[in-house]
Amino acid sequence: MGPQGELMMLSTNGKVILLGEHAVVYGRPALAMSFSPGLTLVSQEEGEGALRVIVPAWQLEQSEADFTPVGEALRLARKLLPFCGGLTLSIDAHIPIGAGLGSSASLGLLVVRALARQGGHRLSRAQEREYTHEIEKVFHRDPSGLDDTVITFGGLCLFCRSGWNERPSAWESLEAITPQALRVPCALPTFVIADSRVPHSTQAMVAGLRHRYQLDPPWVEARIEAISRCVERAVAALDLADHAVLASAMQENHRLLVDLELSHPILEQMISVAMASGALAAKLTGGGGGGCIIALVSGDGAPIVGALNDAGYRAWLVNPQQAIY
Numbered sequence: 623m624g625p626q627g628e629l630m631m632l633s634t635n636g637k638v639i640l641l642g643e644h645a646v647v648y649g650r651p652a653l654a655m656s657f658s659p660g661l662t663l664v665s666q667e668e669g670e671g672a673l674r675v676i677v678p679a680w681q682l683e684q685s686e687a688d689f690t691p692v693g694e695a696l697r698l699a700r701k702l703l704p705f706c707g708g709l710t711l712s713i714d715a716h717i718p719i720g721a722g723l724g725s726s727a728s729l730g731l732l733v734v735r736a737l738a739r740q741g742g743h744r745l746s747r748a749q750e751r752e753y754t755h756e757i758e759k760v761f762h763r764d765p766s767g768l769d770d771t772v773i774t775f776g777g778l779c780l781f782c783r784s785g786w787n788e789r790p791s792a793w794e795s796l797e798a799i800t801p802q803a804l805r806v807p808c809a810l811p812t813f814v815i816a817d818s819r820v821p822h823s824t825q826a827m828v829a830g831l832r833h834r835y836q837l838d839p840p841w842v843e844a845r846i847e848a849i850s851r852c853v854e855r856a857v858a859a860l861d862l863a864d865h866a867v868l869a870s871a872m873q874e875n876h877r878l879l880v881d882l883e884l885s886h887p888i889l890e891q892m893i894s895v896a897m898a899s900g901a902l903a904a905k906l907t908g909g910g911g912g913g914c915i916i917a918l919v920s921g922d923g924a925p926i927v928g929a930l931n932d933a934g935y936r937a938w939l940v941n942p943q944q945a946i947y
């Protein structure tokens with residue numbers, strides 16, 4: 623058994639939704655960006671045994687022999703990318719697990735890339751995404767594909783789960799990187815992400831909204847439609863580097879998510895802290911009911927990170943320009 627020297631370094635992005643979460647489940651576009659670092663493979667050891675992942679920051683150590691979602695994901699990964707023998711992957715996590723930042727897709731992609739290298743499989747970006755999407759299905763029964771797409775391709779993407787048969791005319795010229803994702807080329811402002819550490823289940827939040835939808839479709843539909851207008855305003859604002867309009871679109875998107883009962887008192891407190899320390903906008907990101915917020919900042923964002931950390935949350939600056947393409 624021995625480490626593989628210079629072959630070791632592999633990294634995958636995290637992802638954060640800027641606008642459009644939940645509306646994306648109902649066929650509307652969401653705007654999401656990758657950031658790095660997400661996960662980094664720090665070492666790998668070959669051996670006789672099983673395929674195993676060790677992620678100390680997540681207190682996770684599991685192998686394909688485990689009857690857990692991670693174990694099942696590893697068994698599937700080996701089936702998709704066959705290789706001989708055992709392999710232990712030791713991974714540094716720079717993103718929290720289960721907080722809406724794409725931890726499972728980031729792990730899935732890292733395993734795909736490590737196994738492809740181990741088995742001598744040459745994968746295109748599209749194949750990497752496809753395999754990662756298959757692994758995502760183990761963790762989230764019916765994933766929209768947003769996480770695996772944004773994490774694999776990197777950068778800022780508009781994602782629509784049903785594809786782009788009818789694009790708004792303003793988006794006609796955007797490059798389609800998959801049938802569901804359009805690349806949005808623009809210089810991104812600085813964002814702060816903060817983790818509430820409140821455990822949440824995206825599946826439960828999605829199911830809760832689905833229930834609400836069944837009770838009163840027009841009421842929910844109106845809000846979903848309004849969220850999709852926020853996404854359109856945000857894309858236009860990014861194109862013009864108009865951060866005031868971007869901020870108002872994010873604020874409006876958050877108000878609509880609150881209306882849909884997708885926030886949480888702790889997220890509201892975090893948003894107040896971010897706004898009081900100078901953020902231009904702050905909203906929940908991902909499933910809501912816990913998890914993370916994202917704040918748009920002007921300047922270097924240090925006072926906002928400091929205020930959120932002082933208040934007991936875990937906040938950090940995101941530099942999307944560092945995302946791995």
Ligand code: MEV
Pocket residue numbers: 639642643644645646647722765766767768824828907908909
């Ligand atoms: C979760 O990160 C985003 C949701 O829109 C769910 C999904 O897209 O599958 C809430």
